[in-house]
Structure formats: C-alpha cells, structure tokens
Amino acid sequence: MGLKPAEAQLKSPDEFLGYALGSKFTPHYKVLEYFKYLGSANKNIKIQKYGTTYEGRELLVAVISAKENMDNLDLIRRQNLSLSNAEKPLIKGKQPAILWLSYNVHGNEASSTETALKMLFTLAEAKSIGIQNWLKNTVVIIDPCLNPDGRERYLNFFGSNMGIQPNPNPMAREHIEPWPGGRSNHYYFDLNRDWAWQSQIETQQRLDLYQDWMPEVHVDFHEQSYNEPYYFAPAAEPIHQDISPWQRSFQITVGKNNAKYFDQNGWQYFTKEQFDLLYPSYGDTYPLYNGAIGMTYEQGGIGAGLAVATIDGDTLTLKDRIAHHFTTGMATLETVSNHADQLIEEFRKYFEKGVLDPPGAYKSFVIKSQNAYRLHKLAGLLKKNHIQFAYGLDKEVTGYSYESGKMERFKVDRNDLIINLNQARAVLANVLMEPQTAVTDSNTYDITAWALPYAYGLPAFATTEAIKGLYPLPEEKQEVFPAVVKPYAWIFPWSGLPDAQILMELQKENIKVRIAEEPFMMAGRKFGLGSLLVYRTENERVIPTLTAKIAAIERKTKKAFYPAVSGFVDKGKDFGSSAYRILTVPKVAIVAGPESSSQSVGEVWHFMEQELNYPVSLIALRNIDNLNLNKINVLILPDGTYPVETMDKLEDWIKIGGKVILLEDAVQSVTDSKIFEVKKKDEMKEEELLVNPALYANRNAIDLSDAIPGAIFKLHLDAGHPLSTGLGAYYYALKTDNHVYAPLNRGWNVGLLKPDSYVAGVAGKKVVKTLSSGMTLGVQSLGKGTIVYIGTNVLFRSFWENGKQLFLNALFLVD
Numbered sequence: 001m002g003l004k005p006a007e008a009q010l011k012s013p014d015e016f017l018g019y020a021l022g023s024k025f026t027p028h029y030k031v032l033e034y035f036k037y038l039g040s041a042n043k044n045i046k047i048q049k050y051g052t053t054y055e056g057r058e059l060l061v062a063v064i065s066a067k068e069n070m071d072n073l074d075l076i077r078r079q080n081l082s083l084s085n086a087e088k089p090l091i092k093g094k095q096p097a098i099l100w101l102s103y104n105v106h107g108n109e110a111s112s113t114e115t116a117l118k119m120l121f122t123l124a125e126a127k128s129i130g131i132q133n134w135l136k137n138t139v140v141i142i143d144p145c146l147n148p149d150g151r152e153r154y155l156n157f158f159g160s161n162m163g164i165q166p167n168p169n170p171m172a173r174e175h176i177e178p179w180p181g182g183r184s185n186h187y188y189f190d191l192n193r194d195w196a197w198q199s200q201i202e203t204q205q206r207l208d209l210y211q212d213w214m215p216e217v218h219v220d221f222h223e224q225s226y227n228e229p230y231y232f233a234p235a236a237e238p239i240h241q242d243i244s245p246w247q248r249s250f251q252i253t254v255g256k257n258n259a260k261y262f263d264q265n266g267w268q269y270f271t272k273e274q275f276d277l278l279y280p281s282y283g284d285t286y287p288l289y290n291g292a293i294g295m296t297y298e299q300g301g302i303g304a305g306l307a308v309a310t311i312d313g314d315t316l317t318l319k320d321r322i323a324h325h326f327t328t329g330m331a332t333l334e335t336v337s338n339h340a341d342q343l344i345e346e347f348r349k350y351f352e353k354g355v356l357d358p359p360g361a362y363k364s365f366v367i368k369s370q371n372a373y374r375l376h377k378l379a380g381l382l383k384k385n386h387i388q389f390a391y392g393l394d395k396e397v398t399g400y401s402y403e404s405g406k407m408e409r410f411k412v413d414r415n416d417l418i419i420n421l422n423q424a425r426a427v428l429a430n431v432l433m434e435p436q437t438a439v440t441d442s443n444t445y446d447i448t449a450w451a452l453p454y455a456y457g458l459p460a461f462a463t464t465e466a467i468k469g470l471y472p473l474p475e476e477k478q479e480v481f482p483a484v485v486k487p488y489a490w491i492f493p494w495s496g497l498p499d500a501q502i503l504m505e506l507q508k509e510n511i512k513v514r515i516a517e518e519p520f521m522m523a524g525r526k527f528g529l530g531s532l533l534v535y536r537t538e539n540e541r542v543i544p545t546l547t548a549k550i551a552a553i554e555r556k557t558k559k560a561f562y563p564a565v566s567g568f569v570d571k572g573k574d575f576g577s578s579a580y581r582i583l584t585v586p587k588v589a590i591v592a593g594p595e596s597s598s599q600s601v602g603e604v605w606h607f608m609e610q611e612l613n614y615p616v617s618l619i620a621l622r623n624i625d626n627l628n629l630n631k632i633n634v635l636i637l638p639d640g641t642y643p644v645e646t647m648d649k650l651e652d653w654i655k656i657g658g659k660v661i662l663l664e665d666a667v668q669s670v671t672d673s674k675i676f677e678v679k680k681k682d683e684m685k686e687e688e689l690l691v692n693p694a695l696y697a698n699r700n701a702i703d704l705s706d707a708i709p710g711a712i713f714k715l716h717l718d719a720g721h722p723l724s725t726g727l728g729a730y731y732y733a734l735k736t737d738n739h740v741y742a743p744l745n746r747g748w749n750v751g752l753l754k755p756d757s758y759v760a761g762v763a764g765k766k767v768v769k770t771l772s773s774g775m776t777l778g779v780q781s782l783g784k785g786t787i788v789y790i791g792t793n794v795l796f797r798s799f800w801e802n803g804k805q806l807f808l809n810a811l812f813l814v815d
Contacts, residue, residue: 009041010038010041010042010121010124010125011037011041012121013026013034013117013118013121016033016034016037017030017034020319021114021117021118021319021322022114022306022317022318022319022321022322023306023318023319024306025110025114025155025158025159025306025318026113026114026117027152027155028057028113028145028148028151028152031113031116031117031144031145032058032060034117035047035060035062035117035120035144038062038120038121038124039062041124042064042124043067043070044064044065044066044067044070044124044126044135045062045063045064045120045124046062046063046064046070046073047060047061047062047063048060048061048062048063048209050205050206050208050209051201051202051204051205051206052201052205053147053148053149053185053186053201053202054149054185054186054187054200054201054202055149055152055186057148057149057152058148059143059145059146059148059202059205059206060143060144061141061142061143061209062120062141062142062144063139063140063141063142064120064123064124064135064139064140064142065096065135065136065138065139065140066132066135066136068136069096069135069136069139073139075090075091076095076096076139077212077213078090079091079095080095080098080213080214080215080216081212081213081214083214083344083347083348083351084214084290084291084347084351084424085351085424086351086352086354086355086424089348094341095340095344096136096137096138096139096340097137097138097139097215097216097217097336097337097339097340097343097344098138098139098141098213098214098215098216098217099138099139099140099141099215099216099217099218099219099332099333099336100140100141100143100210100213100215100217100218100219100287101116101119101140101141101142101143101219101221101329102143102146102218102219102220102221102283103115103116103142103143103144103145103146103221104116104144104145104146104147104148104151104221105146105147105191105192105220105222105283106147106150106182106183106184106190106191106192106222106223107147107148107149107150107151107152107153107154107182107183107184107185108150108151108153108154108177108181108182108183108223108302108303109183109221109222109223109299109301109302110151110154110155110182110223110301111223111299111301111318111321111322111325112145112221112222112223112299112325113144113145113151114318114321114322115221115321115322115325115326115329116142116143116144116145117144118322118326119142119326119329119330120142120144122326122330123135123140123333130334133337134333134334134336134337135337136337137336137337137338137340138333138336138337138340140333141213141215143206146191146202146206147184147185147191147202149185149186150182150183150184150185150186150191151182152182153181153182154177154181154182155182157177157178157182158174158305161173161174162174162305162306166305166306166307167305167307168307168308168309168315169309170303170308170309174305175303175304175305175308176303177303178594179593179594179596179598180598180601180602181598184598184599184602185200185202187200187602187603187605187606187609187610188598188599188601188602188603188605189599189602189603189606189797189798190599190797191203192220192222192282192283193279193281193282193446193797194281194797195207195280195281195282195283195285195286196280196281196286196385196428196432196799197281197381197797197798197799198381198384198385199606199797199798199799200606200798204384207384211386214290214291214292215287215292216291216292216293216336216343216344216347217292217293217294217295217332217336217343218283218284218287218292218293218294218295219295219296219297219328219329219332220282220283220284220294220295220296220297221297221299221325221329222296222297222298222299223298223299223300223301223302223304223321224298224299224300224301224302225300225302225303226300226301226302226303226304226308226310226316227300227310227311227312228298228300229267229268229269229270229300230262230267230268230269230270230297230298230299230300230324230328231269231270231271231273231274231275231296231297231298232254232255232258232259232269232271232295232297232298232328233251233252233254233255233271233284233295233296233297234248234251234252234255234271234272235251235271235272235275235276235277235284235295235296236272236273236274236275236276237276237440238276238277238278238439238440238444239276239277239278239440240277240278240280240285240288240289240431240437240438241359241438241440242289242359242360242427242430242431243277243288243289244346244350246346246350247288247293250293250339250343250346251293251295253335253339254293254295254331254332254335255271257331257332257334257335258327258328258331258332259271260331261327261328261330261331262324262327265327267324267327274445275296275298275445276444276445277294278437278439278444278445278446278448279444279445279446279447279448279450280428280431280432280450281797282294282296282446283296284296289427289428289431290425290427290428291347291350291351291427292347293343295332297325297328299321299324299325300316300321301316301318301321304316304318304321305318306318350427351424351425353426354421354422354423354424354425354426354427355422355423355424355426356422358421358422358423358426358427358430359421359426359427359430360421360430360434361434361462361464362399362400362421362430362433362434362462362463362464363420363421363422363463363464363465363466363467364418364419364420364421364462364463364465364466364467364468365418365419365421365429365433365453365460365461365462365463366397366399366410366412366416366417366418366460366461366462366463366467367416367417367418367419367452367453367456367458367459367460368413368416368458368459368460368461369413369414369415369416369417369474370458370459370728371457371458371495371496371726372415372474372495373495373496373497373498374456374457374458374496374801374802374805375415375417375456375458375474376474377456377801378417378452378456378458378801379417381452381799382419382429385425385428385432386424386425387419387423387425387428387429387432388419388420388423388425389417389418389419389420389469390417390418390420390468390469390470390471390472391414391415391416391417391418391469391470391471391472391473391474391475392412392413392414392415392416392418392469392470392471392474392475393412393416393418393467393468393469393470394412394470395411395412395467396409396410396411396412397409397410397412397461397463397465397467398410398463398465399461399462399463399464400435400461400462400463401459401460401461402435402451402453402454402459402460402461402462403459403730405435405759408461410461412467414471414474414475415474415475416469417469417474418467418468418469419433420466420467420468420469421466422466432450432451432452433451433452433453433460433462434451434462435451435453435462435760436449436451436760436761437449437450437451437760437761439762444709444762445709446709446710447709447710447711447734447736447761448709448710448711448761448762449710449711449712449734449759449760449761449762450710450734450799451712451760454712454732454759454760454802455732455734455799455800455801455802456801456802457727457728457731457732457801457802457805458802478560479560480560481560481561481562481563482563483563484563484565486536487536487563487564487565488535488536488537488564488565488566488567488575489533489534489535489536489563489564489567489575490533490534490536490550490561490562490563490564491527491531491532491533491561491562491563491564492531492532492559492561492562493527493528493530493531493532494515494530494531494532494725494726494813495726495805496726496805497611497612497804497808498557498559499532500612500808500812501557501612501613502532502553502557502559503532503583503812504612504613504614505553505556505557506534506553507583507585509543509549509553510542510543511534511539511543511546511549511550512534512535512538512539512582513532513533513534513582513583514532514533514534514535514580514581514582514583515530515531515532515533515580515581515583515722515813516528516529516530516531516532516533516579516580517529517579517580517581517722518572518573518579518720519531519572520569520570520571520572520573521569521570521571521572522564522566522568522569522570523565523570524570525562527562529719529720529722529725530722530725530726530809530813532583533564533575533580534550534561535575581815583812583813583815584633584657584659584815586614586633586634586659586811586812587630587631587632587633587634588608588614588615588616588617588632588634588635588636588811589616589617589618589619589627589632589634589635589636590604590605590608590616590617590618590619590636590638591619591620591621591624591635591636591637591638591640591642592605592618592619592620592638593620593621595621595640595641595642595643596621596637596638596639596640597638597639597640597664597665599639600638600639600640600663600664600793600795601618601638603638603793603795603796603797603798604616604636604638604663604795605618606798607795607798607804607807611798611804612808617632619632621642621646622646624646624649624650625646625649625650627650627653627658629653629656629657629658632658633657633658633659634658634659634660634661634811635650635653635658635659635660635661636660636661636663637660637661637662637663637666637669638663638664638666639663639664639665639666639793640665640666640669641665641668641669642666642669642670643669644669644670644672644673647669647670647673647675647676648673648674648675650675651675651782653785654675654782654783654785654786654787655782655783655784655785656783656784656785657783657784657785658785659785659786659787659788659814659815660785660786660787660788661788661790661810661811662787662788662789662790663790663793663794664737664739664790664791664792664793665737665739667739667741667789667790667791668680668739671741675782676780676787677744677745677746677747677780677787678741678742678744678775678778678780678789679741679742680739680741680742681740681741681742681770681773681774681775682742705764705765705766705767706738706764706766706767707762707763707764707767708735708736708737708738708762708763708764708767709736709761709762710734710735710736710761710762711734711735711758711759711760711761711762711763711767712732712733712734712735712759712760712761713732713733713735713753713757713758713759713763713771714730714731714732714733714756714757714758714759715730715731715732715733715751715752715753715757715776715777715792716729716730716751716752716753716754716757717729717730717731717750717751717777718748718749718750718751721748721750721779722809722813722814722815723748723750723751723777723779723788723806723809723810723813723814724750724751724809725805725809725813726805726809727802727805727806727809731751731777731802731803731806732759732802733751733776733792733794733803734792734793734796734800734803735763735771735792736793738766738767738770738771739791740753740770740771740773740774740775740776740791741774741775741776741778741789741791742774742775743774743775743778744775744778744780746780747778747779747780747781747787748778748779748780749775749777749778750777750778750779751775751776751777751778752773752774752775752776753771753772753773753774753775753776754772754773755772755773757771757772758771758772775789775791776790776791776792777789777790777791777792777806779814786814786815788810788814790806790807790810794806794807795807
C-alpha cells in the first residue's frame with residue numbers, strides 16, 4: 001500500500017532529534033517540540049495543553065485516531081461522557097473506544113517518555129493496514145510525561161554524572177541517584193498515589209482532562225528494579241471486591257495478547273504478582289473504580305541509565321526498555337480495537353449498574369457537620385471525583401457508626417452531608433467511604449485503610465437504607481455580633497486552616513494574639529479551649545490603628561470577630577488570668593536532606609507553601625547547631641533517621657525558647673538521647689513470640705503477623721491540651737509502622753493508644769498487640785522551649801485532613 005505524501009514527509013524521532021532514540025535521554029522541551037511538530041504535520045493528531053507543573057513545565061496530550069473519528073472528535077468525547085453519566089446516548093451507532101496511555105509518572109522511570117515519542121510517530125505514520133484499522137476503532141490519548149519536573153531532575157543528574165560512554169557497572173555513580181531522586185514531583189510527592197486525592201497541581205489538571213474523556217482503557221507505564229523482568233496485567237491479589245468480573249477478565253485478555261508478542265521475542269515477563277488492585281489512588285485502580293480497564297506495565301529499569309549489567313549477566317539498554325514498552329503499547333491498542341464494541345457496552349453497563357444496583361453493604365453515607373471547614377473540604381474532594389451528594393434530611397435513621405463500630409439510631413441534621421450510592425460513580429464513592437475494606441491477601445503494595453470520615457475526623461454513619469439529602473448546599477448562617485465601639489477584646493475560634501490564616505494575618509501586623517487554654521463563657525455564649533483573643537489595650541499601645549486593622553482583616557478573611565465588652569467572664573477564668581497566654585510567631589525551618597524521608601519533607605513543605613502560604617526555610621541537618629532563635633524558633637524534623645549526637649546539639653537552642661516538632665521516625669531517632677524524654681515502649685516478652693517454624697514455601701507470608709501496610713488506629717486524646725484543640729476525644733491516626741513509645745514521665749501524653757485503638761485496615765496480630773498501649777503524641781518542656789512528639793504521619797499524601805489540624809496546633813498553639 002502506497003503512502004500519502006504528507007505521511008511520507010513525517011520525520012521520525014531519530015531524524016527530528018538528531019540522534020537515535022534510546023542513545024540518550026530526551027529533555028522535556030524536545031519532547032514537547034516533537035509532539036507539536038507531529039501535531040502540525042499530521043491532521044489526525046490533536047495536541048492539547050492541559051496545564052503546567054509547579055516548576056512551570058508544560059503538560060500536554062496528543063489525541064490520535066482515524067480521520068473520520070478526528071472529524072467528529074468532540075461528539076465522540078461527549079457521547080462517551082454520556083455513557084459514564086448513565087445518560088441516554090447522544091447518537092446511535094458505532095462508537096470508538098478511548099485508550100489513554102500515561103508515561104513517566106515517576107520521573108526516574110525515564111524510558112517511558114522515550115517510548116511515547118516512538119508510539120505517537122508510529123501511529124501518525126500508520127504504515128500498516130492493521131494500525132489503520134485499529135485507529136478506526138480507537139481514539140488514543142498519549143500523555144508523554146506526567147511528571148516532567150521529576151524527570152528533568154533525573155536527566156540533569158544522569159547527564160552530569162555519565163562519562164563519555166555509559167558505564168554498565170551498577171556501582172558507577174550514574175546508577176545511584178542522590179537524595180531526593182527523580183521519582184517524585186517538585187514537592188517530592190508520588191504522583192502515582194495522588195489520583196483520588198488530587199493534592200498536586202499536575203494531578204488536578206490531568207484529572208480535569210481525564211474527567212472530560214473518561215476512557216475505557218488506561219495504561220500506566222512504569223519501571224521497576226532493572227533486575228526484574230517485564231510485568232503486565234493481570235494484577236496480583238488483593239483485588240478490591242468492587243472490581244467487576246469483566247474488568248478482571250479483560251485484564252487477562254490484554255495480558256495474553258501482550259504475552260504473545262513477548263513470547264515471539266523470547267522476552268521474560270511475569271503477571272499476577274506484586275502489583276495489586278486495592279488502594280484507590282493509583283493510575284490503574286482509579287480508572288478501574290471509574291469504569292475503565294486500568295493497568296500498570298512495569299519495565300525493569302530504575303537506575304539503569306543508558307545501559308546496566310543485570311544480575312543475570314545481561315546488559316539492559318535504554319533501547320531494550322523502549323522496545324518492551326512500545327510492544328505492550330501496540331499490543332494493547334490491538335486488543336482494545338478488537339474488543340471496542342464490547343468495551344463500550346461494558347462501560348455503559350458499569351455506570352448504569354451504579355445507578356440501579358450500587359455495590360457494598362451500605363446504600364448511603366451520612367457525614368455529620370461537626371466541623372464546617374473539614375466538611376467543606378470533604379465536599380470539595382467529592383466534587384473533584386464527580387461523586388454526587390446533598391445536605392440535610394428531617395429524619396431519624398439507623399446506621400453503622402464509624403466511631404463506635406456499632407449500629408446506632410441518629411438524627412440527620414440540616415448541614416449533614418449525605419452520599420446516596422444510587423449514582424453513576426457509586427463504585428468510587430463506596431470504595432472511598434466503606435468503613436472497612438475487605439482484603440483477600442494482606443501482602444499488599446500500599447495502605448489498606450483510607451475511609452474518608454476517619455481521614456477528615458468527622459463523625460459518620462453508613463446506612464443500609466437508601467436516603468437522599470434534600471438540599472444542594474449547606475445552610476450558611478452569617479452571625480452578626482453587636483457593634484462595640486471599644487471592645488475589651490476580639491475573640492475568634494480555632495477550628496481549621498481558615499482560622500490559622502486569620503492568625504497569620506494578625507501576626508503579620510504585629511498584633512499580639514492570645515490563646516484560651518481553658519473554655520469560658522460570657523454573655524451566655526460558650527467559647528471553647530483554643531479560642532483566640534486580641535486584647536485591645538495591650539495592642540493599641542504600639543498599634544494606634546488597631547481597630548481599623550482588625551476591621552480590614554475581617555473584610556479580607558470574611559470572618560467576624562466577637563467583640564467582648566469586658567474582661568470579666570461568667571464562667572471560667574477572667575482575661576487577666578495566665579490561662580490566656582500570648583502566642584509566639586513561628587519562624588519555621590524544615591530539615592531536608594539524605595537523613596530525611598523525601599516524602600515527609602515534601603508533605604510538610606507543600607502544606608506550608610501551597611495550603612498555608614506560610615514562609616519556611618529548608619535547611620541541612622549539619623546547620624542545626626547554628627540556629628539563631630531570632631530567625632528560626634520552630635524546627636521541624638520530618639520522618640527520617642537522625643544521629644542522636646547531632647540532635648543533642650539542639651539542647652541550648654531549645655532551652656532559650658526553641659520548639660522542635662519531631663515527625664514519625666524522627667521520634668525514634670532521639671529515644672537514646674539524654675535531653676529528649678521519649679523512650680521506646682518495652683518489647684514483647686520472649687515467651688510471647690511466635691515459635692512455629694517457618695516453611696520456605698510460605699516465605700512471602702511469614703512476616704504477616706508483623707504486617708502493617710497502613711491501618712487506622714484511634715488515639716485517645718488529652719482534650720485539654722492545646723495539641724488536641726478542635727479534634728475532640730479521639731484522633732484517627734494512619735499507622736504504617738508499629739512504633740509506639742512509653743508514656744512520658746515528665747511531659748504531657750496527649751495521644752495514647754489503648755486496647756480499643758485498632759479501627760480498620762490490615763494489621764498483624766503482633767502489631768495490634770504492640771499498638772494496644774503507649775504514647776504516640778506527646779509534648780515535653782525543656783527550659784523555655786518545647787519538644788513535640790508526633791509518632792504518626794499527620795500530613796499523609798496531603799489527604800489526611802484531620803492531621804492538618806493537629807499539625808497546625810503543634811505549629812501555632814503549643815509552647
């Protein structure tokens with residue numbers, strides 16, 4: 001078959017780039033240039049920019065199909081969306097399936113983007129009758145690089161460390177990345193664990209486009225250890241029970257076709273191992289919970305550079321890795337094309353079933369409006385995921401209480417949020433809300449508990465009765481306070497990030513803010529522990545325009561402060577009491593370096609900059625013995641392993657007023673220190689240890705009694721301590737380790753584990769026993785300074801919303 005003139009003129013990647021694909025890594029700007037070149041040279045390609053990264057790099061996709069599909073592309077897209085919304089189709093007749101190929105979500109898995117160049121060129125040329133026919137049945141969307149910031153970090157490292165020729169010796173420095181590595185994005189987030197939470201700008205922008213298309217098939221291209229053979233679907237157990245039989249069987253269909261081509265080439269591969277389908281925020285599970293066939297493909301290659309000697313004695317090259325990824329991409333396209341009609345029909349039925357027969361034991365979820373801000377944040381997450389909800393119902397119902405674990409009678413209030421599962425996105429809603437996820441195999445790849453009521457710290461109920469909210473929006477009551485010309489003090493609550501932003505505005509203006517360390521009542525109004533106060537007289541001495549500044553902050557933040565006419569209270573301590581101390585203005589530094597978990601550093605950094613909009617300095621561990629209290633008075637040590645002798649150097653700085661916040665294993669690092677009071681809890685007695693001999697055949701399961709891939713435990717709080725402000729009697733902690741500490745002898749044990757603490761997720765018997773007692777949250781005074789122990793990840797992947805309240809308390813309220 002002869003080629004059309006336009007097709008004959010297309011430049012291959014080799015011709016356009018000026019080097020053979022796979023002989024070097026292609027920088028992001030050249031990837032963009034080539035995609036745009038093909039888009040301008042071929043009418044069957046549409047290039048669509050969908051956003052930019054934190055570092056300003058462009059994000060785009062290429063959409064390619066047969067001419068007749070491209071001529072009707074928007075109609076095809078809208079027709080596909082009608083299926084995902086369980087609506088009547090816009091048109092009758094044949095509909096192409098949508099195949100979305102995502103490359104390089106992890107920046108240092110760098111062969112993926114190179115493959116995308118070859119993939120788009122091959123489809124643009126469409127030399128064979130087979131490819132031409134495949135494109136008639138399929139619209140292909142290619143995202144060449146989901147994480148260009150991380151990829152460029154890796155490419156810069158590799159380019160500056162490689163010699164004249166690639167060195168295949170695994171010990172060569174070009175194969176060993178320095179901290180933090182190129183896997184993550186700018187804020188060191190793993191974008192492949194952010195699909196459902198959409199905390200990162202790259203994910204938010206990509207998911208907006210994804211939701212505009214809702215593909216039938218999504219493939220996420222990855223790399224794993226360079227000593228591993230290729231992995232493709234079908235996936236390993238555990239597989240979530242809501243993944244349909246059709247989705248499972250089609251993974252096998254795709255896998256068999258991939259295997260056919262790998263067999264022909266004699267390439268090694270494996271399936272049904274290691275990569276499971278449970279955690280809802282992956283590039284395979286999130287599409288699966290949205291009606292698609294989601295799959296992960298893993299090529300050996302992390303750290304391989306351009307060439308590396310493997311443990312089997314072979315040399316794995318970048319060209320090899322491209323060839324393998326290209327082969328599965330094309331084989332998958334073939335499979336999708338051959339089953340396009342069935343894919344479309346099953347896709348339609350998936351969402352129709354959600355409306356008519358939703359999954360799970362419960363039909364509705366009610367989230368109580370105990371904390372308006374966190375409920376608002378939860379509503380925002382549901383909207384991002386196109387999950388429908390409403391508010392309020394004048395009715396008493398019976399439901400499973402997330403807090404007590406029992407069926408209880410409760411009243412639905414006006415501002416309670418109600419999710420009725422009879423909706424198109426029923427599966428995703430059920431997966432995100434179910435109190436306990438059924439896990440068939442505890443040898444899972446990620447956390448096993450994420451129920452949103454626990455993550456957001458909100459009381460909730462799951463009902464077997466299908467109920468619907470009556471109102472599209474919550475009722476907002478703007479409280480109007482009496483006008484007071486010269487109040488004794490202005491008072492505002494502390495219940496979430498908006499209140500922290502008010503505090504920040506006040507402190508920027510050098511206004512002194514006090515905290516009520518005990519509840520009080522005045523003029524018939526209750527004010528809780530943690531209420532914040534601005535005394536007029538003490539501030540007007542240095543800020544004569546105080547009243548005007550307060551009014552301006554009220555307008556800016558759209559919050560009214562309560563004007564107290566007197567310092568005399570009806571119940572509690574009067575305002576002259578020491579129960580109202582002045583809050584210190586935090587000057588914050590985060591230790592960032594090889595001793596720290598990059599993920600933990602990124603979670604704190606991202607929260608401070610992107611959510612709180614608060615200035616922060618990232619410093620090296622070696623500089624902490626030179627801290628100047630006038631410049632840094634709060635030091636955050638993220639999860640990591642820190643030398644105790646280095647930590648002991650903080651003693652003088654803490655004693656004169658410094659505050660140290662230790663997160664996760666940073667607490668472990670100081671258990672042998674003389675200045676830090678925290679100690680490890682005693683280990684189990686020898687006679688309690690398991691004595692059954694291990695069998696080699698069970699080698700992958702022998703540690704399951706110690707397993708805790710991510711489970712939820714309830715911490716009993718000292719509700720009177722500032723660290724607990726706004727959290728209530730309990731804090732639901734996501735535990736990914738079994739670390740727990742002996743109660744402090746000199747200090748405050750703010751969060752304790754007790755025998756009833758285990759709530760949800762996979763946790764081995766030994767772990768549950770270990771975590772049945774001990775301290776996880778604690779505060780210690782040292783001289784004029786403070787040490788805060790937080791033995792759990794309170795900012796986990798930026799979706800553990802309740803933990804943000806705890807972190808704000810540690811940052812602003814604890815002295």
